[in-house]
C-alpha cells in the first residue's frame with residue numbers, strides 16, 4: 001500500500017486522544033477538531049467537507065439594512081415579541097412569492113435561527129395533547145434537532161426514508177401515526193444530509209395523513225429553493241418551492257436566513273405558522289397556560305421564555321433581504337448557486353474513483369447538485385470510510401449520526417476552494433489504488 005498524504009499514526013493517535021471508540025459516531029465538531037489538529041501537525045491542507053456552514057459572504061442587502069438600523073438606534077430597544085411588523089409582512093409575501101401559499105403576517109414569527117424555531121415548535125407541539133408526546137423524524141436529518149429533544153426530555157421516533165420514497169411513504173408513515181402518540185412530523189426539504197427532495201406526491205401523502213391523524217408538520221426549509229434542477233428564483237411565478245402547505249392546514253414552515261442568504265452568524269429565521277394552526281386551541285395548552293392558541297402560546301409563552309424575541313437589527317436585515325427578493329430586485333439563489341456547481345465537480349471526482357452516491361435519486365430522477373451529497377465506497381462501512389478518508393486529508397461525517405441506515409458519508413460543498421479539486425483528484429486516485437475494487 002502506498003503512503004497516505006497524512007501519516008496513519010497521526011490520525012489514529014488524535015482519534016485516541018479524543019477518546020473516540022467508534023468513528024462512525026464522531027460528531028461534526030470532533031471531526032473538525034481532529035482534522036484541524038492533523039492539519040497543523042502535518043502541514044498538509046485538509047479538504048474539509050464536514051461542516052454545514054455557509055462558505056460565502058453574507059448578503060450585502062442584509063448587512064446594509066442591519067447597519068442602518070443600528071445607526072438609527074434600535075439596539076437599545078427590546079424588539080416586539082411578535083416580530084418586527086415589516087419582517088412579518090415581507091415573510092408573508094415571500095411565502096406567496098416563492099411557495100404560492102397564503103399565510104398571514106400574524107403567523108410569521110422571527111426566531112434566532114431555525115434552530116430556535118424547531119426548539120419552540122417541538123416544545124409547543126409536545127404540549128398540545130397529553131397522549132401525543134413523541135416527534136417523528138423522516139430521516140436522514142439534522143442531528144442537532146434530536147439533541148434538542150434530548151435537552152428538553154422529549155421522545156422521538158425515526159425512520160430512514162431511503163426505502164420509503166413515493167407511495168411507499170404512505171404505509172410507513174401510517175404505521176407510526178396509527179399509534180396515536182405522534183404530535184409532529186419533521187423533515188428538511190431539500191434534505192440535509194442527502195439532498196433528496198420530497199416531491200408533491202410525497203408531500204401530499206404527508207399532508208393528508210397529518211390532517212387525518214391530527215399531527216403538525218414541521219417543514220424545515222433551511223435550504224429554501226436550493227433544488228437547482230429547476231429555477232425557483234422568480235417571485236410570483238411558477239415553478240415554486242414544493243411544500244406540504246398545499247395539502248394540510250397543520251403546518252409550520254421554518255425559513256432560515258443562514259443558507260439561502262448566507263446570514264448564519266446573525267441567527268435569524270422566520271417560523272411561519274399556518275393561519276388555522278395559529279388560531280387553534282388545544283386542551284394541553286389551555287390546561288398548562290390557562291388559555292391561548294397555538295400561535296399565541298408559541299410567541300407569548302415559549303419564545304418569550306426562551307429569548308424574549310430575536311435580535312432587533314437582524315430582523316431589519318431579514319426584512320430587507322426578503323423584500324428585495326419579493327420585489328425581484330435581488331436574486332438570492334444566484335449567490336448560492338455556486339454550491340451546486342461545486343457539488344457537480346466534486347461528485348464527478350468521487351464517482352470516477354470508484355465511489356458511489358448513497359442517496360442518488362428522487363423517484364428515478366438523479367438528485368440535484370447542492371449544498372450536500374452522500375458518498376459510499378464498496379465494502380466499507382460509514383465509520384471505516386470516514387476514518388480512512390482522514391488519512392487522505394479529507395474530512396466528512398458519517399451518515400450514522402444523521403439517522404440514516406445506509407453506509408456512507410455526508411460531504412458538504414461549502415468550504416471547497418478552487419485549488420482543491422485537482423488535489424482531491426490526486427488524493428482519491430491514490431485512495432482507489434490503495435483500495436482496489438474486486
Ligand SMILES: Cc1ncc(COP(=O)(O)O)c(C=O)c1O
Pocket residue numbers: 052112113114115116142188192220222255256257258264268269
Ligand atoms: C436542516 C437544517 N435545519 C436547520 C438548520 C439551522 O438553521 P439556523 O442556522 O437557521 O438555525 C440547519 C443548519 O445547518 C439545517 O441543515
